Amino acid sequence: MQQPLGRRILAEFLGTGFLVAAVVGSGIAAARLSPHDTGLQLFENAAATAAALIAVILAVGPVSGAHLNPVVTLADRFFGGVSTREAGGYIGAQLTGGASGAVVANLMFSLPAFELSTKVRSGSGLWLGEVVATFGLLLVIFGVVRSGRGSVAPFAVGAYIGGAYFFTSSTSFANPAVTAARMLSDTFAGIAPSSAPAFVGFELLGGGLAVGVIRFLYPSVAEVARDLIVPHDRPDRPVTRDAW
DSSP states (O other): OOOOHHHHHHHHHHHHHHHHHHHHHHHHHHHHHSTTOHHHHHHHHHHHHHHHHHHHHHHHHHHHOOOOSHHHHHHHHHTTSSOHHHHHHHHHHHHHHHHHHHHHHHHHTTOOSOOOOOOOOOSHHHHHHHHHHHHHHHHHHHHHHHTTOGGGHHHHHHHHHHHHHHHSTTOOOOOHHHHHHHTTOOSTTOOOTTTHHHHHHHHHHHHHHHHHHHHHHOTTGGGGGGGOSSOOOSOOOOOOGGGO
16 A cells, blocks of 8 residues: 555655755755865765765655655656656656755755856766766666665665765766756755756666666566555554564
8 A cells, every 4th residue: 555645746846855955955055164175075075975865765755755846747658657747746856845955955064055057077088977876876776776675775775876976977966856956056966957857867867768668677677666665565564562
């Protein structure tokens, strides 16, 4: 028995909001704490994002699966894990939740709630970085879930994103909802509105390529599609003394 769609949509909204707040907020903090060391700023941003991502997936995963990413949701729709209606609700929640997270992060650090980024991120190397980052993210998610180790998926995803901050030229946005939200903060993690459409396009390309490869590597992946990113197709059960 699935959780009601409204509950799952709220989980996606909150989860994506906290993820973006972690990305943007830690970027602001890193720039202020280490103003003269860009490498250290990136490390601080990556570590905070990876840790927060693990925690958020663990928190909302039992409700919605913790997609937190339109590319993940579209891939899950392709494999039959969610319906078109469910996918639309998830993606809407991810986009609005991400924007809300950016606004909250700005306000926490006494910045304007909405401040369009002026940070241009453009070029073939960065675009290829987004293809690689998104491709790898889906490969990790589906590979772990397909292997029956869904319980470790939050840690695998967090570790991958933390690593991809450094091994991809684009610092691994890998998420259209996060990319769109980062336009709203003219800070370390921001991206100029003129740069965002290309990033989103190449993220979708990476996702599409990953779906093809995943389908070839794991022919029976549709059987576990409903367990993305973590199992959540279960009714709520009260905790009893015996459960401990």
